[in-house]
């Protein structure tokens with residue numbers, strides 16, 4: 001059970017066309033993430049980390065190769081099956097948070113449960129908001145939150161539905177050290193209770209060290225960190 005593959009990227013490529021030029025941001029990338037595994041991705045700005053997470057979430061289409069989630073090749077799924085799979089199985093913490101401006105913090109956090117028609121989870125919700133220190137902010141609109149507060153709301157939203165795969169794009173980038181430690185402990189807790197896997201982009205060496213594997217994205221592919 002614990003060796004079940006959650007995410008598999010095979011010969012993954014993503015090419016962008018910018019004017020006359022094409023750039024192969026990802027090329028021949030291989031990655032396999034098992035249930036309960038934590039994988040840290042590091043790499044220079046612009047090397048393709050966010051591109052990789054978007055592909056892993058089925059929010060972008062590969063130019064080459066494939067991405068499978070829980071054994072299903074995402075390219076074989078048409079909408080709305082893809083949206084359904086993503087909404088239920090993935091918790092994505094975007095680099096720029098992507099909160100819905102017209103919803104309160106609480107409504108943002110509850111959104112995955114509504115979309116998935118999952119029951120309200122008051123105990124899980126209060127445990128999450130307490131750990132993240134956002135209990136007093138739940139009625140605020142995103143515009144009235146600081147960057148770090150938005151990031152914590154986005155983290156609660158990504159975890160509320162107990163996803164199989166947590167995709168986190170620099171999830172502690174806007175947080176102080178103490179709060180960052182709490183977030184990393186929270187990931188561990190969710191992985192323990194939901195048997196999830198974590199794929200986390202981070203520049204934080206401490207955070208990377210807590211993961212079973214540390215990989216560097218360079219020249220379009222992943223290699224073990226030195």
Ligand SMILES: Nc1ncnc2c1ncn2[C@@H]1O[C@H](COP(=O)(O)OP(=O)(O)O)[C@@H](O)[C@H]1O
Nearest residue numbers: 016017018025044045046047048049050051052
């Ligand atoms: N939609 C797009 N169109 C053209 N170029 C893009 C697009 N998205 C990303 N890129 C380019 O791909 C490269 C990798 O971007 P990104 O994945 O955001 O890097 P990172 O997250 O590692 O900083 C950058 O050079 C970026 O400009």
Ligand SMILES: [Mg+2]
Nearest residue numbers: 049050051095
């Ligand atoms: Mg990025």
